[in-house]
Amino acid sequence: MSALTLYQLVALILLMAGLFGIAQRRSLVGMLISVELMLNGAGLSIVAASQLTPANAVLGQLGTLFVMGLAAAEATLVLAIIVVIARRFGTTKTSVVSTLKG
Amino acid sequence: MEDMAKIAFGLYTLIILGGSVLAVGAKSLVRAMVGLIATLLGVAGMYMLLNSPFMALMQILIYVGAISVLIFFAIMLTRADAGGEEAESAPLRQNLLSLLAVLSVGGILGWLVLTRPLATTGVPVEVSIEKLGLGLLGPYGLAFELISVVLLVSMAGAVLLAWERRNGK
DSSP, rough: OOOOHHHHHHHHHHHHHHHHHHHHHBBBHHHHHHHHHHHHHHHHHHHHHHHHHSSSSHHHHHHHHHHHHHHHHHHHHHHHHHHHHHHHHHHOBTTTTTTOOO | OHHHHHHHHHHHHHHHHHHHHHHHOSSSSHHHHHHHHHHHEEEEEEETTTTOOHHHHHHIIIIIIIIIHHHHHHHHHOOTTTTTTTTTOOHHHHHHHHHHHHHHHHHHHHHHHHHSOOOSSSSOOOOOOOOOOHHTHHHHHHHHHHHHHHHEEEEEEEHHOOOOOOOOO
16 A cells, blocks of 8 residues: 555545535534535645645645635634624524524 | 654544534534634644645644634634533534535545545655745736735625614614
8 A cells, every 4th residue: 555545545535524514513613614624634635645645746736725715714713703693693603693683 | 754643643633523523513602613723723734744744834824813813803703602602502403414415525526535545656746935025926926916906805895794883873
C-alpha cells in the first residue's frame, strides 16, 4: 500500500466522521464542527495527491489554502446565522428550528 | 528516517482518530471543540509529513487560531451550556441510519481508493514558499483576489445579519 493511499484513507476517515456528525448532531454548532472536519479531510486529500504524484504541487497547496479561506468565510456566515436563529427561537436545536413561517 | 516518518504518521493518525471521535460524539459542545482542535493539529502534522510546512502553519493559524475561536464564540453566544444542547443523545434508529449512510459512502470511496492505486513519487515534492508566492501573484492571481472579495462580503454579511437594531421594535 503506497503512502498516498494511506493519506487518502485518513482523509476518508475525516470525511466519514464529519458525515456521521452532520447526520446525527442535534444542534447547529455541532453540525458546523462536523462540516469543518469534512473540509479538513478534503484539504488533506488535495495536498497528499499533489505532493506525492507528479501533479502540479503549487496548485495543490494553493487550492488547499483557498479551501481554508472559504472555510473561514463559511464559518463567519454560519456564526451570524446561528446568532440570528438563537435570538429568534431561543435555541439552536434543529428539531425546534423547523418552521418556514416568517 | 523512514521509520521515524512511519511512527509520526501513526501518531498523527491516532490523534486524528481520537479527536474526530470526540468531536462527533462528545455530549458537551466545548469538549467537541477540543476534539476538533486536536484533529486540526493532527492534520497540521500530516501536512508537515507531506513536506509542506507552509500549509501546516496556515492550518494552525487559520483553523486553530481563527475558526475555532469563531466556533467558541458561537457556543458562547447561543448559551449552549455544558449539558444543554446535545444532552439527550439521538434515538438509536437515527444513529443506525446515519451509520449506514456513512458506511455506504465510505465503502464506495474506500473501495475506489484501494483498487485504483495511482503512480506515486515515493518522496513528497519540495515546494519553496517563493514558488507559492509567485503562483499567488501569477497564474492564480484571480482566485487570490476573488477569495479576498468573498471574505470581505462574508464579513459584511455577518455584521449585517447579526446587527441589533437600536431604534427598532
